[in-house]
Amino acid sequence: MTLNELLVEWSYRTKKGYPDLGNPSDILVLKEILERLELPIDILDELEDDEPKIDDSEELKSVEDIEDEIEDQTGKDICDVNDLISSIKKLASQGRINPKNINYYQKMLQNTCTYDPVLGLLRTKGYGQKTDKKGRTSEHPIVKKYADEIKNLTLNATEAERDIYIEYISNPDKQINFEPKAVGNLYEDAMKTGIPKSIISKIMEYVTTDSGNKGVGMGEFGMSLIFKNVGDAVGPGDLSLNGETFEIKGHNATLGKRPDEINAIDVSLFAKYMFDDYQPTDEKAFLFRKEKRKTKAGKDKNVNVLYYKGNEVKKSTFSTIISEVYNKTNDKQGFLNEFKEALRVLDTAKKEKQSEAIDEFFDDIDFSSPQGVQNGFALLNFYRYILKEEFEHFLAHDFGKQGAPGVGDYVYAKGSAREMTQALMNVATFQPISPDNLKPRIGFGKSFRENFLSELFY
Numbered sequence: 001m002t003l004n005e006l007l008v009e010w011s012y013r014t015k016k017g018y019p020d021l022g023n024p025s026d027i028l029v030l031k032e033i034l035e036r037l038e039l040p041i042d043i044l045d046e047l048e049d050d051e052p053k054i055d056d057s058e059e060l061k062s063v064e065d066i067e068d069e070i071e072d073q074t075g076k077d078i079c080d081v082n083d084l085i086s087s088i089k090k091l092a093s094q095g096r097i098n099p100k101n102i103n104y105y106q107k108m109l110q111n112t113c114t115y116d117p118v119l120g121l122l123r124t125k126g127y128g129q130k131t132d133k134k135g136r137t138s139e140h141p142i143v144k145k146y147a148d149e150i151k152n153l154t155l156n157a158t159e160a161e162r163d164i165y166i167e168y169i170s171n172p173d174k175q176i177n178f179e180p181k182a183v184g185n186l187y188e189d190a191m192k193t194g195i196p197k198s199i200i201s202k203i204m205e206y207v208t209t210d211s212g213n214k215g216v217g218m219g220e221f222g223m224s225l226i227f228k229n230v231g232d233a234v235g236p237g238d239l240s241l242n243g244e245t246f247e248i249k250g251h252n253a254t255l256g257k258r259p260d261e262i263n264a265i266d267v268s269l270f271a272k273y274m275f276d277d278y279q280p281t282d283e284k285a286f287l288f289r290k291e292k293r294k295t296k297a298g299k300d301k302n303v304n305v306l307y308y309k310g311n312e313v314k315k316s317t318f319s320t321i322i323s324e325v326y327n328k329t330n331d332k333q334g335f336l337n338e339f340k341e342a343l344r345v346l347d348t349a350k351k352e353k354q355s356e357a358i359d360e361f362f363d364d365i366d367f368s369s370p371q372g373v374q375n376g377f378a379l380l381n382f383y384r385y386i387l388k389e390e391f392e393h394f395l396a397h398d399f400g401k402q403g404a405p406g407v408g409d410y411v412y413a414k415g416s417a418r419e420m421t422q423a424l425m426n427v428a429t430f431q432p433i434s435p436d437n438l439k440p441r442i443g444f445g446k447s448f449r450e451n452f453l454s455e456l457f458y
Contacts, residue, residue, distance in 0.1 A: 111155050114162060117170045118225070119147035125224050125231035126240075142211040150221065153202040161196040168195055169225060178227035178241065180412040183427050186219065186397055187408035190226045200226065204408070205399065217250050218399035218406075237391040247391040250400035252443045255385040256352070264288055264304065264436035265342050270322075273329040273338075274309075284310045286321075288435040304436055315434035319373040326367040336367070346438065357384035361421070378430035379421050381439040386417040394420055396428065398444040409444060 088105075091097045097105065123129060128143025154162050168174050176193055190200045204222035209215055220238050223230045229242050237245035249255070271286035284307035292300045306315050313321070322339075329335050340362050347354040361383045366372025386394070393414045399406035413423035431440035 107155055110159060111151065111157075111162065114154050114166055115147055115151045117166050118150050119144065121169045121225060122146055122150075126234070127224075127232045129232075140211055146208065146221070149208055150203070150206060150225070153206060154199055157196070157199055161199060165195050165199050168193055172228065175228035177229040178223060180393075180395065180410070182412060182423060184410055184412065185408045186223070186410055190222070190408075193226055195226065205405075217248065217253075219250065219397050220248055223248075236389050237393075241393045244393060245391040246393040246395070247389060249394075249396040249442055251396075251398045251406060252400060252441050253396065254441055255381055255439065256388065257347075257439060259431075259437040259439050259441070262346055262436075262439055265346060265438060267306070267435050269338055269342055270325055270335065273331060273335045274325050281310060286325075306435060315436070316432040318434045319377075319432070320370040322373050323367060323370045332367075336362075343438070351388065353384050353387040357381075357387055360387075360417075374430075374433055375425065377433045377438050378428075378440050378442075379425065382424065382428075382442075383417050383421045386420055394424075396442050406444075 088097065122143050123139070127146060128140040129137055130140065131137050154165060157165070174193075178189065180189075186204060187197065187200060190204070191197060193200075200222070203225055205218055206221050207216060207218055208221070217238070224232065224239060230246070231240045233245070234240040234243060235245050237247040239246040239248060265288075267286050267288045274286060286309075287307040289305060290302045291305045293303045293305075295301050304315065306313050306318065308317075308321050326332060326335055340358055343358055343362070344355050357380060361380050365376030365380065367376075393412070395410050395412045397406065397408065397410040399408075411424060411427045413420035415423070428442060429444060430442055431437060433440055
């Protein structure tokens with residue numbers, strides 16, 4: 001076990017996920033690890049008091065200080081080559097190493113050389129690094145967890161493939177910038193590095209959790225490791241691109257709240273605008289409500305049902321219905337005013353920027369065609385999301401598709417909220433809108449509506 005691996009294991013076994021040198025239980029965990037490794041533990045005596053007293057005039061020792069003291073007292077690194085050889089011989093004599101696992105042990109040993117280059121690159125990209133007001137930098141142990149997990153991604157790579165990868169991430173002069181297009185492919189961009197695709201695929205598909213147990217999605221670490229001008233977030237967003245905020249979304253990602261967290265729009269408000277064309281005979285002229293339906297197993301289940309002109313219709317026809325009502329009513333402005341106010345009440349929290357987005361974008365929606373309605377409401381939510389999150393670059397990729405791995409396709413936009421929304425107008429696809437889904441997910445594939453080449457901006 002190397003010093004880095006010791007610290008990773010110590011972090012994993014603590015309650016907080018990182019060592020606290022003022023916590024007796026964390027010191028006890030480290031003592032148990034050192035005892036198991038048959039290493040001197042007298043270095044910890046001063047930290048083991050049942051009621052530790054901390055002199056405010058002295059700073060607590062950092063993890064690196066403890067690491068250095070361990071090396072000083074042992075007189076060698078934990079992973080001494082001769083000790084390693086002796087351990088292997090001992091395991092072999094006990095019959096614990098055999099033809100079935102020797103290949104795995106060999107690959108694992110060869111692959112350890114990727115840890116330090118990966119850790120070094122993550123540090124230069126800002127992961128786990130925090131600088132205080134006095135310019136002093138401290139490091140969160142999470143970065144070593146990332147490095148250890150990423151190291152394991154290349155376990156099955158050949159030695160030649162691994163050497164190419166290590167040489168690239170270790171040499172800034174060899175690294176290339178990410179120069180995104182409106183529509184592109186991450187694999188094609190990444191292959192320009194010369195890194196084997198087998199390794200690129202593993203890195204791009206890597207997911208993990210951060211220090212707050214928040215998920216880190218596919219592509220985020222891959223882009224940071226591969227592209228020189230991509231790094232950890234510098235503010236809002238998931239990453240940084242050229243030092244600016246960069247938001248990344250995978251297939252089927254929400255733009256803010258999930259659709260099921262938002263109330264459905266009251267479609268009955270618009271029934272009066274269809275009277276010019278249709279004389280309703282009952283309440284089902286234009287209605288959206290929950291009804292009990294039988295499942296295949298014969299159980300009752302509450303489902304949302306949409307009625308139009310007295311007939312039950314699919315929710316996905318909502319954009320077609322809205323366009324038809326708009327085109328046939330004689331009071332188009334009244335219809336638009338009613339719709340605008342109905343949208344406002346769906347999300348009244350000021351921080352969500354719903355009203356602000358409606359004020360700035362609603363009048364750009366083309367209600368004259370189903371495509372314009374579908375695109376308009378999908379992009380209205382995207383516009384709102386930009387106002388709320390304040391990122392400067394946006395990329396959505398197809399990693400995360402169920403049933404088939406992503407092929408690396410992406411759409412990209414940059415600039416102001418309006419510039420980014422306009423850039424995605426003809427390239428992005430979203431879930432079909434419905435009365436209970438006016439904040440549709442962005443994604444790729446047949447279940448996501450095509451953005452037709454209709455003009456959205458005048």
